[in-house]
Amino acid sequence: MIEENIVPENASLRRNSPVPLSEFYYSSFNPQFINENTLILLHPDFTKEVASRLIEEVPEVKGVLKGSPAETVGQLNKNSEINHFELLAGCDMQTNVMRTLINDKIIINKNQSKHHIEVATTTEGKLIKLHNYLENNDIKKGIAIDAMCGSGAIGIYLLKYGFEKVIFNDIYPQAIENLKENLEVNKITGNYEIYNEAFEDLNTQKVDLCVIDAFPNDDASEIIKKAEKISDNVLII
Template identity: 70%
Template sequence: MSHILKIMIESEIVPEKATLRRNSPVPLSNFYYSSLNPQFIGEKTLILLHPDFTKDVAARLIDEVPEVECVLKGSPQSIVGQADRDSQINHFEILEGDDTQMNVMRTLLHEKLVIVKSQSKHHIEVATTTEEKLVRLHNYLVNNKIKKGTAIDGMCGLGALGIYLLKYGFEKVLFNDINPEMINALENNLKINDITEGYEIFNQPFEEFESGNVDLCVIDAFPGMDIEEIKQKAEKMADNVVII
């Protein structure tokens, strides 16, 4: 990371007295595996994110730092993707490299779940965070003895929660997301996890989504969103609603 900071200082992106603690870009791995395993930085493993990166800086980072695979321009505080029906689809800008990221999660089902995404199109969430969500979902299902019938993954994104429900034993999962780019990623992740049946895919604002009565609705919204209307809609359709 010291050479990365050196390039940023020489390019006048950060002050001459900048430090790694305060001024470094967000370093993301292109591969995350389980919260029990330490994350090692190897050649072509880093995806870097910073709001002031330029194409020239990105080219230097790729050429001079062997660990860097991709350079993105954007703020980690930005909402990437599409938050709701009143917002546009937002991306981080790819300046150089391949932004593909693979996340491998352990589960309480004693099998792993694999989620692949393009980091430029998705908000930052790594395997450890998704694992925690899967544990919360699993505990809710077990503690409340939820019927393994039909479930809705109402804001499915990359599909991790809905895929987990299918692996848990649900007969059918209705995947829905407002962002059409998420639908493409979801279809890829279903294939990766060997899910070939038991699901339908919808591309609608959840507020406009319609289904018959279902056993469960899972909502995993963007952080900070007002989801009261979404929660009320979910409660009308599902016998059980869990907000992740």
């Protein structure tokens, strides 16, 4: 980056280094190791020239993204625009393998340039919270809604847990396409429906459970109001 004049010669790793993203995470109990083609780098000032050099000269680098980690990737709500990182070189596919409390794994694949960056440890924590909520409350395993489903981990868990039907919904079109791929990867053949709408505008029946996993710092008040209208059991993760 210094040689390509992106950062000054006195640049420090703390202030100027790119954000490292792994291409694979397996469970919160396992340390992550960097091998060849396992590292995806993110920086707001990357150029295609720098990206090409990183791919060619650093064997550990699999992909190079241009963007700021402070930005939200995807679509925050119905009033916001879609935002992506730019894939400058290589591949940005990430695989997360989550262990669960029902002795079954969930696999989530996603392109990090197009989807909210969330690693296995964070998703596992959400699944544990969901599991404990279900275990500690008398909730019929009928119809559940994963209101802001993203890549689908929560809804997939609900189907594996034994719900008769899960409604997946997300306003972001590419989240829906990613969800369909993850349903196939996890060999989900149960009863489900998929919608690509703002949840507060979704026309749906009364359900037994509604799970809301909103973006951090987003105002979810209207979404929560809608959830409480259609279900007596609302879990906000």
